Amino acid sequence: MSVGTGICGCVFDFDGTIILSEHVHMRAWEDLSKSESKRLPDDFLAKSVGMSDSQCTAILFAAWHGYMPESEILERKRFYYMERCPDECVLVSGVSDTIKSLFDRGIPLALATSSSRGEVLPVLEQWGLLKKFLRLWTVEDVAHPKPDPEIYQGASGSLGLEPRQCLVFEDSMAGVQSARAAGCQLVTLQTLYDEAKLGPAIISIHDYQDERLHALLKTIGH
Numbered sequence: 379m380s381v382g383t384g385i386c387g388c389v390f391d392f393d394g395t396i397i398l399s400e401h402v403h404m405r406a407w408e409d410l411s412k413s414e415s416k417r418l419p420d421d422f423l424a425k426s427v428g429m430s431d432s433q434c435t436a437i438l439f440a441a442w443h444g445y446m447p448e449s450e451i452l453e454r455k456r457f458y459y460m461e462r463c464p465d466e467c468v469l470v471s472g473v474s475d476t477i478k479s480l481f482d483r484g485i486p487l488a489l490a491t492s493s494s495r496g497e498v499l500p501v502l503e504q505w506g507l508l509k510k511f512l513r514l515w516t517v518e519d520v521a522h523p524k525p526d527p528e529i530y531q532g533a534s535g536s537l538g539l540e541p542r543q544c545l546v547f548e549d550s551m552a553g554v555q556s557a558r559a560a561g562c563q564l565v566t567l568q569t570l571y572d573e574a575k576l577g578p579a580i581i582s583i584h585d586y587q588d589e590r591l592h593a594l595l596k597t598i599g600h
Contacts, residue, residue, distance in 0.1 A: 385545045385563060385598045387537040388480055389530060392491035392498055394549035394569045396477075396507070399467045400427055406459035407434070410451070416442050427570060428550025430492040430523040431455060459497065467501065470569060472586030474505060476595070481510040485598055488513045488533040488544075492523050492552070512537060524552040530560035545598065551575070565591065 393399045404423045411418045419441045426434045435452045480487055487510055491498060495516045502508035513536040515529050522528045527541075534541040541561035548554045549567035554576055557564050565583060566576040573582040581590050 384543055386543045387486040387488070387534070387539050388545045388547070388598070389488045389490050389533045389537075389557075389562065390477070390511075390547045391549060391553050392489060392493050392501075394427075395470065395547050395553075395567050396473050396489075397467045397469055397501055398569060399463065400570060402462050402466045403459060405462060405466075406455050407438075409458040409462075410455050413454070414445070416445065428492065428524060428552030430517040431494065432517065433492075433523060456494065456497065460500075463497070463501065464504075469505060470567065470585055474507065476586040476591075477507055477510050480595065480598070483599070486537040486539070487511050488515060488537050490515045490529045490533040490546075492517050492529075494518060524550075525555035525559070527556050527560035530557050530562050534560065534562065545580075545594075549576075554579075565594070 390396055393403065403426065407418060407423065407426065419437065422437060431452055435448050435455070438451055439448045477487065489498070489511050493516060495514070495518055498514065498516055499508065513533065515533045515536070517523055520528045520532065530546060531541060534544045537544065542563065544562045545565060546557040546562040547565050547567060548557050549569045551571065554564060554566060564579040565581055566573065566579040568576070568582055568584050576582060581588070581594060583591050
């Protein structure tokens with residue numbers, strides 16, 4: 379994909395894009411299964427990447443034949459995640475400086491994540507990033523989570539922009555499908571998958587120290 383033109387704003391995913399947290403989510407699901415002496419489906423952890431907790435909960439509810447209510451599965455998993463997150467989640471290299479630089483230039487920023495508000499807010503507060511975002515879109519804000527395009531369509535609109543005017547940062551298969559379906563321009567993060575797996579993007583990077591990204595970001599708003 380060639381370098382896009384007319385980019386006026388940025389939308390960031392959260393897990394795997396701002397923080398390295400997918401492994402923590404996986405451990406939280408494992409904590410839950412061990413606490414209940416229940417087995418996770420063979421492909422559950424791999425499929426969970428980029429999915430909302432509610433989507434994952436529905437899978438477990440079916441796999442465990444209604445052993446506990448979906449609301450309790452969800453609550454227990456989020457408890458284990460929040461217990462681990464402060465010590466085990468770290469920022470993707472360079473993301474804090476990138477977000478702060480864009481904010482200082484007056485580039486409107488939004489967040490679009492399949493995580494819950496309760497999981498996102500403490501982390502953004504901890505790293506001094508919360509007030510850099512004009513709008514936060516979490517799983518509670520959409521009827522149809524990723525890979526549906528609803529969240530990126532909504533995030534773009536909340537910045538007063540068309541999806542084609544927004545540069546999205548994504549790392550998951552569900553996320554890149556959502557961004558492409560919405561019509562956004564895309565930078566992929568290889569924190570979980572390689573470039574070939576993630577598919578077409580303006581650029582694909584391992585972190586925010588990439589010089590190609592620095593050059594691309596200079597074009598935003600011009």
